Amino acid sequence: DAKTTQPTSMDCAEGRAANLPCNHSTISGNEYVYWYRQIHSQGPQYIIHGLKNNETNEMASLIITEDRKSSTLILPHATLRDTAVYYCIVGYEKLTFGTGTRLTIIP
Amino acid sequence: GAVVSQHPSWVICKSGTSVKIECRSLDFQATTMFWYRQFPKQSLMLMATSNEGSKATYEQGVEKDKFLINHASLTLSTLTVTSAHPEDSSFYICSAAQGANWMNTEAFFGQGTRLTVV
Numbered sequence: 001d002a003k004t005t006q007p008t009s010m011d012c013a014e015g016r017a018a019n020l021p022c023n024h025s026t027i028s029g030n031e032y033v034y035w036y037r038q039i040h041s042q043g044p045q046y047i048i049h050g051l052k053n054n055e056t057n058e059m060a061s062l063i064i065t066e067d068r069k070s071s072t073l074i075l076p077h078a079t080l081r082d083t084a085v086y087y088c089i090v091g092y093e094k095l096t097f098g099t100g101t102r103l104t105i106i107p
Numbered sequence: 108g109a110v111v112s113q114h115p116s117w118v119i120c121k122s123g124t125s126v127k128i129e130c131r132s133l134d135f136q137a138t139t140m141f142w143y144r145q146f147p148k149q150s151l152m153l154m155a156t157s158n159e160g161s162k163a164t165y166e167q168g169v170e171k172d173k174f175l176i177n178h179a180s181l182t183l184s185t186l187t188v189t190s191a192h193p194e195d196s197s198f199y200i201c202s203a204a205q206g207a208n209w210m211n212t213e214a215f216f217g218q219g220t221r222l223t224v225v
Contacts, residue, residue, distance in 0.1 A: 032210055043111075043200050043216035044151070051211070087150070092210050094141065095202070097151040 003027065003090045009102040018075040020101050022088030025069040031092045033064060035073045037084040038100075044087065047073065078105045109135045111203045113217035120224055125189045128220045130201030136181035137203035141214065142174075145198040157184055191224045198222075 005023040012018040024033065032051050036044040048055055048062045050071075055062045061074040075082055087100040110133040120126045130140060139158050143151040155171075157163035157178035165171045175187040184203075188195055198221050204214040 034213075036216075038151075041198070041219070041221075043113075043218045044202075045216070046213040049211075049213065094153060094156050095214055096153055097143075099150050 003031075003096070004088045004098045006086075006088055006098060006101045008099070009104070011104050011106055012075075012078045014080060014105050014107050015077055018073075018078040018082065018103060018105070020073040020075075020086050020088070020103065021070065022072070023070045024088070024090045027068050027090050028092070031090050033062065033068075033071050034089040034091070034095060035060070035062065035086065036089065036095075036097075037082075037086045039084045044097075047086075078103075080105050080107065109133075109203075109205075109215045111137075111201065111215045111217040113199075113201055113220050115220060116218065117221040118223070120191055120222070122192055122224055123190055125187055126191055126222060127185055127187045128199055128201075128222075130184045130186070130203065130217055132182050132203045132205075132215070135203075135205045135215075137184070138181065138206055139204045139209060139214075140178055140184040141202040141204075142176060142184075142186050143200045143202065145200060145219075151200060154186075188222065191222070193224045196222055196224045 034049040035047040038044045050062045064071045083105045085100040112131045114129045142154045145151045154169045155163040155165045163176040178184040200219045201217045202214045
């Protein structure tokens, strides 16, 4: 039983920032927010995770609202290779995938 | 980054036979491993969680006698689909995590195994 709600699909122009929203209103205090992505017929790839604070790494930024009920994944300069299904996951001892957002980067 | 390898990448088996899928962590000790299955155009469904040396914990609705999971070492977990039938055809993916506090890091996923039962 996934605890997240994401848009089914999104488009983003190449070179622009891609902002992927996620709602997780039932998140518990010890649960992390994780983002993974899956390119067709491959295993998921880790992007970023956070607990309370905003996080940034070489791939993306994660913005978590103060009440932790929603978050946004930001890919700062989207490329065609970023086309994938992006999964926002809330969990602690296991990772339960929801339906994800199919992000298409448009040339 | 850490590497998780699954073998085989794809397998075709006859209905009624059993097939074993291996999941290895190549450069770290996987204290916890997860097994997922994914049907076409659907999301990953968690089947079970296993900790090294312990029995796997299966998700609701997953038959433990049909999907046998063994996590006998810190680098290897196996999933055996027993008496496979065409409806078991799916993409099976393993994931591995290191340490008791893996939740504050990442879980590493294998490349998946495509099982076709004919």
